Amino acid sequence: MSLLSVEDLHVAFTTYGRTTEVLGGVSLEVPAARQVALVGESGSGKSVTMKAIMGLLPPAARITRGRILFDGDDLLTMRERDRLRLRGTAMSMVFQDPMSSLNPVWTVADQLSTILKYADRRLGRARDRRGRMARVHEVLAQVRMREPERVAASYPVQLSGGMRQRVLIAMALLSEPRLLIADEPGTALDVTTQAQILKLLKDLVTERQLALLMITHNLGVVRETCAYTYVMHRGAIVEEGETAAIFAAPREDYTRELIAAVPRLTGRDAA
Amino acid sequence: MSDLDLREPAALSNAWQNWYRFSRNPTAVIGALIVLVAVALAVLAPWIVPYPADAGAVVDFQHRHLPPSWEHWFGTDNTGRDNFTRSIYGLRVSLALAGVVLVIAVPVGTVLGILAGYFGGWTEIVIMRLTDIALAIPPLVVALAVAAVLEPTLLNSMLALASLWWTWHARLVYSVTRQIRAQEYIEAAETLGASKLHILFREILPNVISPVAVKTSLDAGFVILIGAALSYLGLGVRPPTPDLGTMVANGANFLPDYWWESMLPATVILVLALGFNLLGDGLRDLFDVEDVR
Amino acid sequence: MEFAAFLARRLAWSVLVLVGLSIVIFTIARVMPGDPARMALGPRASVEQVEQLKSELGLDRPFVEQYLSYVSGLVRGDLGKSLLTRRSVSDDMRASFPATLELVLVTILFAFAVGVPLGVIAANWKDRWPDNAVRGVAIFSAVMPAFFIALLLQVLAGYVLQILPTTGRLPRGIDFTASPTGMLLVDSLVRGRPDVFLEALRHLLLPALALSLATMGQVARITRASMIDVSRQDYIEAARAFGIPERLRLFKYQLRPAFVPPLTIAGLEFASLIGNAFVVELIFSFDGMAAYGVRAIQQKDLNAIMGVVMVSGVFFVLVNLAIDLAVGLVDPRVRIRGARA
Numbered sequence: 001m002s003l004l005s006v007e008d009l010h011v012a013f014t015t016y017g018r019t020t021e022v023l024g025g026v027s028l029e030v031p032a033a034r035q036v037a038l039v040g041e042s043g044s045g046k047s048v049t050m051k052a053i054m055g056l057l058p059p060a061a062r063i064t065r066g067r068i069l070f071d072g073d074d075l076l077t078m079r080e081r082d083r084l085r086l087r088g089t090a091m092s093m094v095f096q097d098p099m100s101s102l103n104p105v106w107t108v109a110d111q112l113s114t115i116l117k118y119a120d121r122r123l124g125r126a127r128d129r130r131g132r133m134a135r136v137h138e139v140l141a142q143v144r145m146r147e148p149e150r151v152a153a154s155y156p157v158q159l160s161g162g163m164r165q166r167v168l169i170a171m172a173l174l175s176e177p178r179l180l181i182a183d184e185p186g187t188a189l190d191v192t193t194q195a196q197i198l199k200l201l202k203d204l205v206t207e208r209q210l211a212l213l214m215i216t217h218n219l220g221v222v223r224e225t226c227a228y229t230y231v232m233h234r235g236a237i238v239e240e241g242e243t244a245a246i247f248a249a250p251r252e253d254y255t256r257e258l259i260a261a262v263p264r265l266t267g268r269d270a271a
Numbered sequence: 272m273s274d275l276d277l278r279e280p281a282a283l284s285n286a287w288q289n290w291y292r293f294s295r296n297p298t299a300v301i302g303a304l305i306v307l308v309a310v311a312l313a314v315l316a317p318w319i320v321p322y323p324a325d326a327g328a329v330v331d332f333q334h335r336h337l338p339p340s341w342e343h344w345f346g347t348d349n350t351g352r353d354n355f356t357r358s359i360y361g362l363r364v365s366l367a368l369a370g371v372v373l374v375i376a377v378p379v380g381t382v383l384g385i386l387a388g389y390f391g392g393w394t395e396i397v398i399m400r401l402t403d404i405a406l407a408i409p410p411l412v413v414a415l416a417v418a419a420v421l422e423p424t425l426l427n428s429m430l431a432l433a434s435l436w437w438t439w440h441a442r443l444v445y446s447v448t449r450q451i452r453a454q455e456y457i458e459a460a461e462t463l464g465a466s467k468l469h470i471l472f473r474e475i476l477p478n479v480i481s482p483v484a485v486k487t488s489l490d491a492g493f494v495i496l497i498g499a500a501l502s503y504l505g506l507g508v509r510p511p512t513p514d515l516g517t518m519v520a521n522g523a524n525f526l527p528d529y530w531w532e533s534m535l536p537a538t539v540i541l542v543l544a545l546g547f548n549l550l551g552d553g554l555r556d557l558f559d560v561e562d563v564r
Numbered sequence: 565m566e567f568a569a570f571l572a573r574r575l576a577w578s579v580l581v582l583v584g585l586s587i588v589i590f591t592i593a594r595v596m597p598g599d600p601a602r603m604a605l606g607p608r609a610s611v612e613q614v615e616q617l618k619s620e621l622g623l624d625r626p627f628v629e630q631y632l633s634y635v636s637g638l639v640r641g642d643l644g645k646s647l648l649t650r651r652s653v654s655d656d657m658r659a660s661f662p663a664t665l666e667l668v669l670v671t672i673l674f675a676f677a678v679g680v681p682l683g684v685i686a687a688n689w690k691d692r693w694p695d696n697a698v699r700g701v702a703i704f705s706a707v708m709p710a711f712f713i714a715l716l717l718q719v720l721a722g723y724v725l726q727i728l729p730t731t732g733r734l735p736r737g738i739d740f741t742a743s744p745t746g747m748l749l750v751d752s753l754v755r756g757r758p759d760v761f762l763e764a765l766r767h768l769l770l771p772a773l774a775l776s777l778a779t780m781g782q783v784a785r786i787t788r789a790s791m792i793d794v795s796r797q798d799y800i801e802a803a804r805a806f807g808i809p810e811r812l813r814l815f816k817y818q819l820r821p822a823f824v825p826p827l828t829i830a831g832l833e834f835a836s837l838i839g840n841a842f843v844v845e846l847i848f849s850f851d852g853m854a855a856y857g858v859r860a861i862q863q864k865d866l867n868a869i870m871g872v873v874m875v876s877g878v879f880f881v882l883v884n885l886a887i888d889l890a891v892g893l894v895d896p897r898v899r900i901r902g903a904r905a
Binding site: 093097106114118119122 | 809896
Binding site: 400401403404406408409410411413492493496497499500503504519523526527530533534537538540541544545548549552 | 711
C-alpha cells in the first residue's frame with residue numbers, strides 16, 4: 001500500500017462568481033521510501049495538487065471529488081485535529097523560494113525551534129528548550145551545514161541562497177517526516193547551487209528511507225532523483241511511468257515536447 | 272441588415288473606463304460629490320445664501336444666539352448674524368486657502384522633484400537637503416512664526432504653508448522619477464537621441480501625474496484643517512470676514528449652552544476635509560498607486 | 565557594524581538640518597519689517613531707550629555676526645533673552661516644554677496602543693465588518709480637526725458627563741512643583757506621590773485623546789496595509805504549513821515585519837502632532853509650550869518665538885533619529901545592511 005495515494009481528485013476554483021474546474025480527476029501514488037516526480041508546465045495544476053495534499057488551498061478553492069489517503073486514512077474526511085497532527089510532521093514540505101519563505105525578522109534558530117515546539121505539542125512529545133536547540137543543530141548538520149550553531153544564530157539576510165534553501169530542507173526534516181514534498185527545489189537558485197541542493201535531497205531521502213514527491217517543471221531535474229514520474233497537463237495526468245522508460249520512449253506528444261524542452265549539454269547529459 | 276449585426280462594439284476610451292471604475296467605488300463617489308457641492312456652494316455663495324448681509328458686520332441684538340431653526344439653519348451667532356450664511360462664506364475662504372497653497376506648492380514641488388530625480392548629482396543633493404530641512408519644521412509652527420513676524424493675515428499664513436508644502440510633493444515626485452528613470456524605456460529614449468525636455472515631458476511627467484493627483488486631493492483636506500487651526504488661533508482673516516475656524520473659536524466661548532455656534536461650523540470643516548480625503552483615496556484605488564500618503 | 569555607520573550618517577544629517585533650520589528661522593526673524601526693540605518697549609519709549617535696547621540685544625550688529633552669536637549661544641543651550649520678559653528663553657522653555665513633551669509622549673503611546681491592534685484586526689478580517697468598521701473610524705478620525713475633537717471632548721466628558729477634568733495639569737488643591745524632569749507623571753512617581761500621579765493622569769487623558777485620534781487612525785490604516793502586504797508573503801504561508809498556531813502567527817510572525825511602516829509614519833506624524841498640540845493645549849488650558857508660544861506671537865517676542873521653533877525642530881529631529889533606531893531594532897535587515905529597507 002502506498003504511503004500517499006491521491007484518487008480521482010477534482011478541485012474547482014470560484015472567482016468573481018464563476019466556477020472553473022482546475023483539477024479534473026488526478027490520481028497518483030507515492031509508495032513509502034520511494035521518490036516520485038510530478039512534472040508539468042506552469043498552469044498544469046501541479047501546485048494545486050500539492051496544496052490540496054498539504055491542506056493549503058486558498059478559500060476560493062473547493063475539492064469537489066476524490067480522496068487523499070495518507071497511510072490509509074483519507075485526509076479529506078479526517079478531523080481537523082488529526083490532520084493538523086500530520087502536517088509538518090509525518091508529511092512535510094520544502095518550500096520553493098529561499099528568499100521569501102523564511103521570516104526575515106527572526107533568527108533561524110527561533111523559527112526552527114518554534115516549529116519544533118508546536119510539532120512536538122501536536123505529537124504529544126515533551127522536549128525542553130535545550131532539547132529543541134539540540135535537535136535544531138542536529139538537523140542543520142544533516143543538511144550539510146558546516147557550522148550549525150552559527151547558522152542557527154543568524155538571520156536569513158546573513159545567509160546565502162543555497163544556505164537558506166538548506167534551512168528550508170532542515171525545516172521540513174525537523175519532526176522526522178515520512179513523506180517530503182519538494183516544491184520546485186532549487187528553481188530560485190543558480191544552476192550549480194541547484195545541483196548541490198538536488199544531490200543533498202537525494203542523499204537525505206535515500207539515507208532516511210523517506211518518500212519524496214517532487215513537484216517541478218524541469219524534467220532534467222527529475223532524471224537524477226526520481227524513479228517514477230507523473231506528467232501533468234491542464235489539470236490531469238497525461239502520462240506516468242518509470243522515469244527512465246518515459247525518457248526513452250514517451251507515449252504522449254506532450255511528454256515528448258516536455259523532454260525536448262530540456263536544455264541539453266553535450267556529453268554525459270545528452271539523451 | 273446583416274451589416275449592422277457584424278458591427279464591432281465601440282472600444283471604450285480610457286477616460287470612460289476610468290469613470291466606470293471610479294463610479295463603482297461608493298466612498299470615492301461620495302467624496303467627489305462633497306467636493307463638487309462645496310465648490311458649487313462657494314462659487315455661488317453671494318447668490319444663494321439666505322442672508323447675504325450677514326457676511327459682513329451686522330448687528331442684530333434681538334436675534335442673538337438663536338438655535339437652529341427653519342429661518343436660520345445653523346442658528347445665529349453672538350451678534351445676531353446667520354451662521355449658515357457665514358459658514359458658506361467661510362467655505363470660500365477654506366477652499367481659497369487650499370487652492371492658493373496647492374497651486375503654488377504642487378507645481379514647484381513637482382518640477383523640483385523631477386529635476387532632482389532625473390538629473391541627480393548636485394541638483395539632487397541640494398534639493399533633497401532643502402526638503403529635509405523644510406520637513407523638520409512642523410507646518411503649524413512655521414505658520415505661527417511667520418504670522419508673528421509679519422502681519423497675521425490669511426495670505427501670509429497661506430504663503431508660509433505653501434513655502435513648506437512643496438517639499439512633500441518634491442519628495443514624492445523625486446522617488447517616482449527615480450523609479451521611472453531606472454526603467455529601460457528611458458534608456459531607450461535617451462539612446463535614440465531624444466532631447467532631455469522631451470523625456471521629461473513626454474515620458475516622466477505623465478507617469479508622475481497619478482500619484483501627484485492623489486496626493487493633491489489628500490493634501491487639500493489637510494491644508495483646510497491646518498488653515499482652520501490657524502484661524503482658530505487667531506491668525507486667519509480679519510473680522511468681520513467669515514471664516515470657519517474663527518467661527519469655531521468664537522463659538523467655543525459659549526459652550527456648552529450655544530453649542531451650535533462652534534459645533535456646526537466645525538462639522539462643515541470636517542465634512543469638507545472628509546470629502547477631499549475620500550476623493551483622494553478613491554483616486555488612489557483607481558490609479559492603483561501605492562506609496563502615497 | 566554597519567548599523568552604527570548608518571546611525572552616524574543620520575546624526576550628521578540631523579545636525580545639518582538643524583543648522584539649516586536655524587539659518588532659515590533667524591533670517592526670517594531678522595529680515596522682516598518692524599523694529600523688535602521698538603515693539604518691546606512700546607510707542608511711548610524714547611528713541612534713546614530704543615537705541616539702548618537695540619545695542620543691548622545686539623540688534624545693531626551685522627547680520628552674520630548676530631547669527632554666529634546666536635548659534636554659539638544655542639550650542640551652549642542659551643536661547644537668548646525674551647524680548648518681553650527679559651528672562652532667559654531657555655529657562656522659560658525648561659519650564660514649559662516638558663509639559664508638552666509629556667502630552668505628546670502619552671499621545672503617541674495611545675495612538676500605538678490602540679491603533680496597532682485595530683490595524684491588525686482590520687487586516688485579519690479583511691473586507692468583513694471589523695475591517696470596514698476600523699477603516700471607517702480611521703478615516704473619520706484622520707479628518708477631524710484636533711480642535712473639534714478637543715472641544716467635543718471638553719463638552720461631553722467635562723460638562724455633560726462630568727467625569728474628567730477639562731483644564732490644567734493638576735487640580736487646584738494640589739501643591740506640587742514638577743521637578744526634576746518637569747514631567748508630572750515621572751516626577752510624581754520618582755518622588756513617591758501616587759496621588760499626584762493619578763491626578764496628572766486624569767488631566768492628561770482628554771488632551772491626549774483629542775491629540776491622538778488623528779494619529780491613531782493613521783497608524784491603524786498603515787498597520788492594516790502593512791499586515792496585508794506581509795500576509796501575502798511566502799513565509800506566512802510557510803508558518804501556516806508548519807502548524808504555527810493562529811495567534812502566534814499573527815502577533816509574532818506577521819506583526820513584527822509589518823511594524824516598520826507604522827513606526828516610520830509615526831515619525832512623520834510628529835510634525836503635525838506638535839502643531840496640533842498647540843491648539844489642544846490652548847483649549848484645555850494646559851500649561852505647555854503652546855501657551856508660551858501663542859503669547860510670544862501675540863507680543864511679537866522674537867527670541868521666544870525662535871526658541872519655540874528651534875525646540876520644536878530639535879525635538880522633531882531627535883524623534884526621527886529615535887524612530888530610525890527603533891526600526892533598526894525591529895528589522896534585522898536594516899540593522900545588518902545598514903540601509904532603510
